[in-house]
Amino acid sequence: MTDPVPSERLYRKIRFIRRFEERSVDLVAAGEIASGVHPCIGQEAVGVGVCSTLTHDDIVLSSHRGHGHLLAKGCDPARVMAEMCGRVTGIDKGRGGSFHPSDFSANVYNSTGTVGHGCAIAAGIAWSVARSDTPGRVVVSFFGDGAVTQGALLEGFNLAALWQLPVVYVCENNKYATTLPVQTAVAGSITARGAAFGIPSSTVDGQDVEVVRAATAAAVERARSGGGPSLLEFDTYRYHGHHTFELKARLKYRTEAEIARWKRRDPLDIQAARVPADVRERIDADVERELDDVVAFAVGSPKPDPADALEYMYSDGLRPRAGVASNA
Amino acid sequence: MTDPVPSERLYRKIRFIRRFEERSVDLVAAGEIASGVHPCIGQEAVGVGVCSTLTHDDIVLSSHRGHGHLLAKGCDPARVMAEMCGRVTGIDKGRGGSFHPSDFSANVYNSTGTVGHGCAIAAGIAWSVARSDTPGRVVVSFFGDGAVTQGALLEGFNLAALWQLPVVYVCENNKYATTLPVQTAVAGSITARGAAFGIPSSTVDGQDVEVVRAATAAAVERARSGGGPSLLEFDTYRYHGHHTFELKARLKYRTEAEIARWKRRDPLDIQAARVPADVRERIDADVERELDDVVAFAVGSPKPDPADALEYMYSDGLRPRAGVASNA
Amino acid sequence: MPKLSYLKALNRALGEEMDRDPSVFVLGEDMNFALTNVTAGFLEKYGPERILEMPLTEQGFTNFATGAAMAGRRPVVEFQIPFLLLLVFEQITNQANKFRLMSGGQTSVPVTYVCPAAGWRAAWGAQHSDQPYSMFAHMGVKTVIPATPRDAYGLLVTAIRDDDPVVFFGPIATMGVREDVDYAELRPIPLGKGRIHRPGDDVTVVAVGHLVHDALAVAEDMSGEASIEVFDPRSVYPFDWDGLASSLERTGRLVVLDDSNRSCGMGGEIVATAAEEMRLVAPPRRITRPDGAMVGAAPELDVVLQPTREQLVAAVRKVLKS
Amino acid sequence: MPKLSYLKALNRALGEEMDRDPSVFVLGEDMNFALTNVTAGFLEKYGPERILEMPLTEQGFTNFATGAAMAGRRPVVEFQIPFLLLLVFEQITNQANKFRLMSGGQTSVPVTYVCPAAGWRAAWGAQHSDQPYSMFAHMGVKTVIPATPRDAYGLLVTAIRDDDPVVFFGPIATMGVREDVDYAELRPIPLGKGRIHRPGDDVTVVAVGHLVHDALAVAEDMSGEASIEVFDPRSVYPFDWDGLASSLERTGRLVVLDDSNRSCGMGGEIVATAAEEMRLVAPPRRITRPDGAMVGAAPELDVVLQPTREQLVAAVRKVLKS
Numbered sequence A, B: 001m002t003d004p005v006p007s008e009r010l011y012r013k014i015r016f017i018r019r020f021e022e023r024s025v026d027l028v029a030a031g032e033i034a035s036g037v038h039p040c041i042g043q044e045a046v047g048v049g050v051c052s053t054l055t056h057d058d059i060v061l062s063s064h065r066g067h068g069h070l071l072a073k074g075c076d077p078a079r080v081m082a083e084m085c086g087r088v089t090g091i092d093k094g095r096g097g098s099f100h101p102s103d104f105s106a107n108v109y110n111s112t113g114t115v116g117h118g119c120a121i122a123a124g125i126a127w128s129v130a131r132s133d134t135p136g137r138v139v140v141s142f143f144g145d146g147a148v149t150q151g152a153l154l155e156g157f158n159l160a161a162l163w164q165l166p167v168v169y170v171c172e173n174n175k176y177a178t179t180l181p182v183q184t185a186v187a188g189s190i191t192a193r194g195a196a197f198g199i200p201s202s203t204v205d206g207q208d209v210e211v212v213r214a215a216t217a218a219a220v221e222r223a224r225s226g227g228g229p230s231l232l233e234f235d236t237y238r239y240h241g242h243h244t245f246e247l248k249a250r251l252k253y254r255t256e257a258e259i260a261r262w263k264r265r266d267p268l269d270i271q272a273a274r275v276p277a278d279v280r281e282r283i284d285a286d287v288e289r290e291l292d293d294v295v296a297f298a299v300g301s302p303k304p305d306p307a308d309a310l311e312y313m314y315s316d317g318l319r320p321r322a323g324v325a326s327n328a
Numbered sequence C, D: 001m002p003k004l005s006y007l008k009a010l011n012r013a014l015g016e017e018m019d020r021d022p023s024v025f026v027l028g029e030d031m032n033f034a035l036t037n038v039t040a041g042f043l044e045k046y047g048p049e050r051i052l053e054m055p056l057t058e059q060g061f062t063n064f065a066t067g068a069a070m071a072g073r074r075p076v077v078e079f080q081i082p083f084l085l086l087l088v089f090e091q092i093t094n095q096a097n098k099f100r101l102m103s104g105g106q107t108s109v110p111v112t113y114v115c116p117a118a119g120w121r122a123a124w125g126a127q128h129s130d131q132p133y134s135m136f137a138h139m140g141v142k143t144v145i146p147a148t149p150r151d152a153y154g155l156l157v158t159a160i161r162d163d164d165p166v167v168f169f170g171p172i173a174t175m176g177v178r179e180d181v182d183y184a185e186l187r188p189i190p191l192g193k194g195r196i197h198r199p200g201d202d203v204t205v206v207a208v209g210h211l212v213h214d215a216l217a218v219a220e221d222m223s224g225e226a227s228i229e230v231f232d233p234r235s236v237y238p239f240d241w242d243g244l245a246s247s248l249e250r251t252g253r254l255v256v257l258d259d260s261n262r263s264c265g266m267g268g269e270i271v272a273t274a275a276e277e278m279r280l281v282a283p284p285r286r287i288t289r290p291d292g293a294m295v296g297a298a299p300e301l302d303v304v305l306q307p308t309r310e311q312l313v314a315a316v317r318k319v320l321k322s
């Protein structure tokens, strides 16, 4: 943690992401986001706290529930929203979408769709940057509690530990993988998996952004100074369904009481308590204004030209044969 | 451990496997075993000790270094050798070979070629037998130190632990995966991987068959009585190369001194010391006689008919189209 | 007669097999809430010993199913997304499907893999919209992709009863298809037996999966212009080569409509086999996705990468002219 | 001129690229002892930071390579056995190969996957003897399978320099092939450019990988009887369709010799594309492995499952007659 980040800035980020996500849910309903979204509402403190310890040059790998990570890492919100809306002005020109975005301008390299596989991708990036002209960069790989039962993730832990790579593994344990409760999926524990490879591993409150920040700062510092990888398991919770489809399909995998209990430790409320009311009001108003612009930019941007459907497939401009023969 | 197994019987088994393997190396040189073999010489006490605790109905999954497991589990040695020689009298009619045999008559279900993947296959078998008309059976899955870095193996650990399945995982840590030393491949430890899933895990001397037997008996007893899986890591060593190709390609991944040091704890010698010399001489002579018959049977058996190349592919007798059109 | 949807046909076939044979059980992700609806109502009826909720451990549970099958069970494994079948490709093609041969016939591995979501999902990203059936055919795994509720029912029953691994692809685009069905007349349908949905004299259109419905619509639209025979292979491996040959014996003209990627896809296999071994009076045509297509970005980009009715009309006209 | 073996050509190409470009590095199993000999002498020369010994963690290290590539490196990943490419099939085809498109062109993933052991290994069991190249072509991954030392050199250089994932298959059966070579004249060879090894007028034989040498032997043997053009695609994706079309423009007759499984294999793709788009005066033929062939049991069983010269002779006679 180099310079201190004022509580207001953390509050503002959380507020921004909360409202960004709520607006994106609206845009799903309005038909502007064809994929639906996986809202991170309730989990904002993790992304914000983690990314508050990173520099611009540090690298993030995100997941399907990644909007918060991207915004926290410093991506342009308008271009993130445009991406989610499948617009050419999006960070990936509409080719990544809500689920699997990357934004190299903010050093968000990837959000692979294969749950858990970012872990070893992160190891490869970390290995490379540690040996590059600009070492000292740290890679953060975000994943959920569901990912820890994917063997490929554990293969990544082994590689990162063997070579003491500068990676911070951030597991957002929001208690469910889609409908699956973590305790029915994970024998033993999440942190014991890290420990099995000799990776310093701890479970940390994910709802208080200042706690997240402090825990991450230590792990980032260790990585940056050559001390190798860490695993941070953040206890957190998503308020919404896994994906907006749950707004229609009412699944009963958790109780209203459980949701209500978690909302009593709302990351926005926790951080709000540290910010004077008048400052908060100003921030909240700013956020709304900014989001008005974000949405206007996204929705007002052009959709991709169907003629470009195979653009960006290959680096050398190779064009795959069409689905019908040219003489047909 | 129901009835006690006399030291002689364990000695005889080890001696048999040792000489079986030495003869198979000769048969490779003679061109009778086209694949070459992965000899288990030096590791015999593990297979023998483990299988001495099992009943006929218990199930074993073996590996590419599996001859010893099969013989210890009670497969007909002549038919095992015939299999290695690619003969129709082999346990798999010449279709499994030395590397990937199975023998359902002795409840050896499989030796998949994909290192580490037997672990979850074993979990599936164990889940099924525990719910069958004949529960109380135990599944033993053998694998090497190389397998523990394969994510699919760790996925299997999770499943076995979640459902407390009757499996005993036997890791023969012979210190190398082909040329790769275990300490450069495995961050943390092997037993910590088991422990991460809540599986009782311990490291045990693999050269003294009575020690192997005692440790396994406890794990088998736990599995049989519904106490769930165990992981036993046996410290052992192979005297030969990974595969007989090493007889030609002299690879320098370990020193002669290291090999010599391990030979000082030879499983055959250790057990021999517990058997009177005259008894041993009788056993040794018996073993040679029996192996003469084994080799004669194998080498004298017919090779498969090329017309049957696609036999056994499908259960319903479906015959795949040939590689040339019938009208071509 | 009641209307049976494709999705309900899967539910019905699976439920009836569960009733008939206690060795059948289902495993997969989000089973306890029947997220895909294939197993709707099953947890309550059959309990957690036959409806197994799995962690996010596809390779592990695919291998688990292999083991269970070798131990006498008949697992049905559900995959919610087609790429998950790529993730377990080795476990199905190089393990489960080979263990019978490698054991010299001692064992068999009766697992059914069901993907009730094959094909395009708008904007889910390029990793979620593949059609991998051609590669299972390449590897010699029995593979079906029925187009109608009745066929889905009959082929799922057959897949479950089959003693070998069978991959069942249900296209997303067919899940809502409905058909008038007399339940008492639902029957298992053999593998490797195609179906002529509509007989015709001028050209054989082979259509795979959901594209069967497009082919039928085009055949109807063009009925004034051409007599189109619509041939649905239903299982791509084994394939009903005899059925195709006898259709071409009559028409001598072939158009294939296949949602696979072009190169080394099922569409190409059908064209190749016909060119090599069957009667053709005009060059055959196929309509597929482009080579190595990556579908699933923005909807505008995706629709042009999938076979269309307009392409079929043009191809039919083309083969009729040559 | 010195004789260069195929294996040594790989070693030379890789070493020269390592010298030329510090971002190139190699990872794989048994690297420290160069078990396959592709990297013989490299550990001593380049050290452990460029020759990375990997645990038995194929999916992990394939993903690792993807990450390294996105971070500016050019990893070369070695796989000792063809099935390992099935094990990492999802990581290559659904991840590495799609990340460029999914990023809207922001990144590229310049990884080369080398399998210097494609095809049959006698008696190693059915799990070790596959030829999976057709499936990489299906998924749109650049895929090469050169037949000669010179082409192996040139295509490995090109694969490493290419900014996208490229799978390089070296057939086991070609590893010992030797060729007179002037080292100064070794050149990179472009993807998607076939090679006519022997011109001919009567029939085009397309042969893939090690089968090129069989085709050449048959062409020589049959030279009294027929003028055979031997066309080696060298890269199966992209494929030199123009080159094939111009050969067929002259010969009008096609036989394909391909060690893939039959259904949905590269052999079928070549036949299909020719039938659809090119000049053919007789029905084309292909010689392949059987559908879903399982090769690798006893040698007696295996040899009959792989394409033979006798089959080629018969097929050439057949197409010449029709």
Ligand SMILES: Cc1ncc(C[n+]2csc(CCOP(=O)(O)OP(=O)(O)O)c2C)c(N)n1
Residues within 6 Å of the ligand: A064, A065, A113, A114, A115, A116, A143, A144, A145, A146, A147, A148, A150, A174, A176, A177, A178, A242, C029, C056, C058, C081, C084, C087
């Ligand atoms: C390997 C793999 N399996 C399954 C899926 C389908 N899937 C997408 S998200 C998801 C749940 C992930 O849960 P978790 O890791 O806890 O993250 P969360 O959604 O809770 O943020 C699943 C099963 C996938 N994309 N990849």
Ligand SMILES: Cc1ncc(C[n+]2csc(CCOP(=O)(O)OP(=O)(O)O)c2C)c(N)n1
Residues within 6 Å of the ligand: B038, B064, B065, B113, B114, B115, B116, B143, B144, B145, B146, B147, B148, B150, B174, B176, B177, B178, B242, D029, D056, D058, D081, D084, D087
């Ligand atoms: C997944 C996989 N990777 C690589 C191989 C090639 N391979 C066969 S045996 C072996 C070494 C296995 O080492 P270990 O598990 O320690 O067993 P050991 O040979 O020492 O008995 C390797 C790498 C394989 N068969 N499967």
Ligand SMILES: [Mg+2]
Residues within 6 Å of the ligand: A144, A145, A146, A172, A173, A174, A175, A176, A177, A178
């Ligand atoms: Mg979760």
Ligand SMILES: [Mg+2]
Residues within 6 Å of the ligand: B144, B145, B146, B172, B173, B174, B175, B176, B177, B178
């Ligand atoms: Mg070992």
